[in-house]
Amino acid sequence: MAVVDLVMPKLGESIMEATILRWHKKEGDHIDLDETLLEIATDKVDSEVPSSVEGTIESLLFRENDVVPIGAVIARINTNGVLQVQQEAPKQQQPQYQEPTKDETHQDIHVEVPYQPSKAPARIQTTARFYSPLVLNIAANEGIGLAELENIPGTGNEGRVTKKDILQWLETGRQKKEAPEVKPAADAKVAPLSQNKVEIPQVEAEETGSETDYGGNVEVIEMDRMRKMIAKHMVDSRKTSAHVTSFAECDVTNIVLWREKVKKAFEQQEGDKLTFTPLFIEAVVKCIKKHPWLNASVDGDKIIVRKDINIGMATALPSGNLIVPVIKDADFLNLTGLAKKVNHLANAARSNKLRPDDTQGATFTVTNIGSFGSLMGTPIINQPQVAILAIGAVKKRPVVVETKQGDSIAIRHMMFLSLSYDHRVIDGALGSTFLSSIVKELESFDINRTI
Numbered sequence: 001m002a003v004v005d006l007v008m009p010k011l012g013e014s015i016m017e018a019t020i021l022r023w024h025k026k027e028g029d030h031i032d033l034d035e036t037l038l039e040i041a042t043d044k045v046d047s048e049v050p051s052s053v054e055g056t057i058e059s060l061l062f063r064e065n066d067v068v069p070i071g072a073v074i075a076r077i078n079t080n081g082v083l084q085v086q087q088e089a090p091k092q093q094q095p096q097y098q099e100p101t102k103d104e105t106h107q108d109i110h111v112e113v114p115y116q117p118s119k120a121p122a123r124i125q126t127t128a129r130f131y132s133p134l135v136l137n138i139a140a141n142e143g144i145g146l147a148e149l150e151n152i153p154g155t156g157n158e159g160r161v162t163k164k165d166i167l168q169w170l171e172t173g174r175q176k177k178e179a180p181e182v183k184p185a186a187d188a189k190v191a192p193l194s195q196n197k198v199e200i201p202q203v204e205a206e207e208t209g210s211e212t213d214y215g216g217n218v219e220v221i222e223m224d225r226m227r228k229m230i231a232k233h234m235v236d237s238r239k240t241s242a243h244v245t246s247f248a249e250c251d252v253t254n255i256v257l258w259r260e261k262v263k264k265a266f267e268q269q270e271g272d273k274l275t276f277t278p279l280f281i282e283a284v285v286k287c288i289k290k291h292p293w294l295n296a297s298v299d300g301d302k303i304i305v306r307k308d309i310n311i312g313m314a315t316a317l318p319s320g321n322l323i324v325p326v327i328k329d330a331d332f333l334n335l336t337g338l339a340k341k342v343n344h345l346a347n348a349a350r351s352n353k354l355r356p357d358d359t360q361g362a363t364f365t366v367t368n369i370g371s372f373g374s375l376m377g378t379p380i381i382n383q384p385q386v387a388i389l390a391i392g393a394v395k396k397r398p399v400v401v402e403t404k405q406g407d408s409i410a411i412r413h414m415m416f417l418s419l420s421y422d423h424r425v426i427d428g429a430l431g432s433t434f435l436s437s438i439v440k441e442l443e444s445f446d447i448n449r450t451i
Helices: 133-142 146-150 163-178 225-240 253-270 276-290 335-350 428-443
Strands: 002-007 017-023 036-041 046-050 055-060 067-069 073-078 107-110 243-251 296-299 302-305 311-313 364-367 387-391 395-403 406-422
Touching (some): 276 335, 276 387, 276 428
Parallel strands (some): 002 107
Antiparallel strands (some): 002 073, 055 073, 395 406
């Protein structure tokens, strides 16, 4: 018989580990080729990992909620002598995280799941303990030296420090180390710290009488993992960028009438619906080419102007959370290409089928708050970008229309645009000019345009 090792797939250039949310199969279950084996989560997106072979689950090497490094063997599948692989196994050494389990009665075959995992990170030569690049980056940003890293209890494989461990240390262990010593109550029970598991000493609210009283009839809801990440990203963005928001009103009557005229033919011809979003993104891309500083990021005192135009489109999930899939190289797509990409990413987001790479690399973000009825808003910049455009609801309103025959009042389709930008890089003149450029682009839309 042949046993296939499945490894944690590569989930993007900057992602070094992922959390197992749920196993869809248990040991002894049969699994088909491309059938979902487990759900994983990173700080970017949740994903499903399919099986690259058909067979019987021989062993699951990690539990739910475990944080697993990229390249680690996560499961072994017995293919019963028939190996069905989507692609040829790479000729490289197995990741160092794999436990040696050679058996005389069967052959070990290493097969990657479709994403192709990266090579396991090398060990640091200055210490016997392994630290992933992600953990080292967090330590550098928080001013944690090697000596302090050595004191952080690890819950990972062989007691190594994971992202969760170092963040927990920053929230609890480090604060307790720096805080003045307080003698615990005589009956307070403190759990010991083991090498492979961190147990945070806690005192029950009933013992101290310090349970928070929210008053009245309330329901206390614990934030889920994604909401916690969104909250952190929003607060971090406000702390990082000097936010300024400019507003403009836009007459989109030509766009509304044109879309109404061609949307049925477009769906029949292309097999996709034509929404307003790709029309707005098309205008944004044209204006970014005229004002490239809106497609930048900041690194200390350096301005990094991005040549690739990758548009993030904020998308609401059924859970109420928010995710931002990315249209890569949007300047190379025509309207049909943009429409197909917008629909594909939106559907993938709502059905939890986004791949990690689908949410990385955005250089400018658009959020269509008008789809929920909002007229305007003050969006928070999606770091490390320097600007985000909010598109308000399209409403019919009486407005003054200037013609050669004189001014008149007419019913027009109007909407508000709001641009939040980083005042460290974008001044009011540039921000307003860019916003006015988008308005001009939308208002001059050719109503006789062909699909």
